[in-house]
Every structure is written in C-alpha cells, then in structure tokens.
Amino acid sequence: MLTRLAQVVTALAVICSLAVPQASAQPGFGPDYTQTQFGPMGPAGKDMLVKVRLAGLWEGPAGRLGLNKSANPLVKEAGRHLIDGHAELDAKVIELGRTLNVPLPSEANADQQGWIAEMTNAPAGSAEFDRIFANRLRAAHGGVYKFLAVVRTGTRNTLIRDFAKRCMEVVLDHIQVLEATGMVDFSDTEAIPLAAVAAAPASPTPVPTVPQAVPNVPRTQNIAQQNENDGSDALLGFLVMVAVVGGIYLWTSGRPGRSRSSRQ
Known part of the structure; x- marks a missing residue:
C-alpha cells in the first residue's frame, strides 16, 4: 500500500511539473547591449551621454559669449x-560615463565649432549676434529635447532614465529663456521644424495621427498571452484532479485487502 501511495505522489509531482509553464528567460538584448546593476545599457543610452557631453562642449562656451558680447539683458540672462x-550636466555626464563605461568626446564636433565661430565673428553688442545666438541655440535645444524624450520613454536603465529626466528639465529651461529673448525666428522651419506644424491652418477634417492601430498590437498579444495562461491553468487543474481521483481510488482499493489479511 505504501508503494502504491508513493507511486501516486511521484506521478502527481511529475504531472504538475509538466503542466506548470516554465518561467521564461530574460530576453537577450543583442550584442550592442551590456547588463549593468542599473539595467541594460543600450545604444540609445550611450548616444544620449555622448550628445549631452557634446552639447556641453559648445553650449557652455556659447553661454559665455552671450554673457560677454550681447548688449541685450535677456540674451545675457539666457x-x-x-x-x-551645462556646468551641472557636464559634471553628471562625465560621472555617468565612468560608471557605465561609455567613452565621451573631449571637443565639440565640426558643426558646433562652426556655430561658435559664427557667434565669435559677429560684432559684439549687435542684433546680428543676438539673432545667431538665439536661433542656433534654440534649434539645437529643440532637437535634443525630442531625442531625450524618446530615450527617457524607452530605456530600462534607471541611471539613464533619471539623467534623461534631469536633462529634459534643463533643456526646457534653456528653450524658455532663449525664446524669451524675442530673437527666435519661428518662421525658419529648417532650424525649428516644429514651427511649420504650429503655423499650419486647422484642417476641417482631423487627420488620424496617433489613435490608429497602435493599441491593437499589444492588446492582441495580451489576449493571446492571457488565453495561453488560462489554457495552462485549466490543464493543470484537470491533471491535478485526475491525479487526486486516481490516488483516492488506489488508496481505497487497497484497504479491503489489508483488512482481510489482518483478520487471517
């Protein structure tokens, strides 16, 4: 009888182990990702650190030019x-580069050096300098702000996520003080492409931009996953019930024989 009971318990354990879905392994992120204690570090996070460092290499000096060359108090404030x-962001990005093992540039790129040269060559105290200062910096900050939002939304690395948030706060502050100078040319759609969207007349029929088929994909996946989980749960419940009934049957079927043998 004990042998039968042991067989039933063993069979029940095997059935349960087969029916319970195994935990899925952590998905691979590819060779461009590295695992850190703060979460996976991917190309977007690395690119963000590089871009923030590059921004500091020219926008900090540009700020000093604005402070020293402009006669406009609003430009000086900007x-x-x-x-x-950028003093704050520079210190933080260098620290993160060391922590996350991301090499960072040590000088501005060719375009950024060209923008600094434009400001340097513009006459001090002139409206020309103020226009170059406000428009070059506003265009750069607008592009960086959108990029930071994408990284902040998608990264799984907590350090990158927190730093992206802080960068967005600083960049937005810079955008606001640059616009407050009154020198930003929003009609220059090459420098500030969002101006074209903002200036476009309202259409009588709204264009379906965001609410299309985007939610359908994850919803379908969730439904399929839910159905799969429900099916696994139902199978597990059925198999457990069969095992229990079988165990009870074997237990009760062995009892009469045991009673007869005891009487003999």
Whole structure:
C-alpha cells in the first residue's frame, strides 16, 4: 500500500511539473547591449551621454559669449542659464560615463565649432549676434529635447532614465529663456521644424495621427498571452484532479485487502 501511495505522489509531482509553464528567460538584448546593476545599457543610452557631453562642449562656451558680447539683458540672462545648466550636466555626464563605461568626446564636433565661430565673428553688442545666438541655440535645444524624450520613454536603465529626466528639465529651461529673448525666428522651419506644424491652418477634417492601430498590437498579444495562461491553468487543474481521483481510488482499493489479511 505504501508503494502504491508513493507511486501516486511521484506521478502527481511529475504531472504538475509538466503542466506548470516554465518561467521564461530574460530576453537577450543583442550584442550592442551590456547588463549593468542599473539595467541594460543600450545604444540609445550611450548616444544620449555622448550628445549631452557634446552639447556641453559648445553650449557652455556659447553661454559665455552671450554673457560677454550681447548688449541685450535677456540674451545675457539666457547666457547665464546656459552656463549654469551645462556646468551641472557636464559634471553628471562625465560621472555617468565612468560608471557605465561609455567613452565621451573631449571637443565639440565640426558643426558646433562652426556655430561658435559664427557667434565669435559677429560684432559684439549687435542684433546680428543676438539673432545667431538665439536661433542656433534654440534649434539645437529643440532637437535634443525630442531625442531625450524618446530615450527617457524607452530605456530600462534607471541611471539613464533619471539623467534623461534631469536633462529634459534643463533643456526646457534653456528653450524658455532663449525664446524669451524675442530673437527666435519661428518662421525658419529648417532650424525649428516644429514651427511649420504650429503655423499650419486647422484642417476641417482631423487627420488620424496617433489613435490608429497602435493599441491593437499589444492588446492582441495580451489576449493571446492571457488565453495561453488560462489554457495552462485549466490543464493543470484537470491533471491535478485526475491525479487526486486516481490516488483516492488506489488508496481505497487497497484497504479491503489489508483488512482481510489482518483478520487471517
């Protein structure tokens, strides 16, 4: 009888182990990703650190030019914000580069050096300098802000996520003080492409941009996953019930024989 009971228990354990879905392994992120204690570090996070460092290499000096060369107090104020903001971000991005083992540039790229040269060559105290200062910096900050939002939304690395959030706060502050100068040319759609969207007349029939088929994909996946889980649960319940009934049957079927043998 004990042998039968042991067989039933063993069979029940095997059935349960087969029926319970195994935990899926952590999906691979590919060779471009590295695992860190703060979460996976991918190309977007690395690119963000590089871009923030590059921004500081030219926007900090540009802020000093605005403070020293402009006669417009609003431009000077914007220059102070740029100096302070990028001093903070520079220190943090260098620290993160060391922590996450991301090489960072040590000088501005060719385009950025060209923008600094434009400001340097513009006459001090002139409206020409103020226009170059406001428009070059506003265009750069607008592009960086959108990029930061994408990284902040998609990254699984907590350090990158927190830093992206802080960068967005600083960049938005810079955008606001640059626009407050009154020198930003929003009709320059090459420098500030969002101006074309903002200036477009309202259409009588709304264009379906965001609410299309985007939610359908994850919803379908969720339904399929839910159905799969429900099916696994139902199978597990059925097999467990069969095992229990079988165990009870074997237990009760052995009892009469045991009673007869005891009487003999």
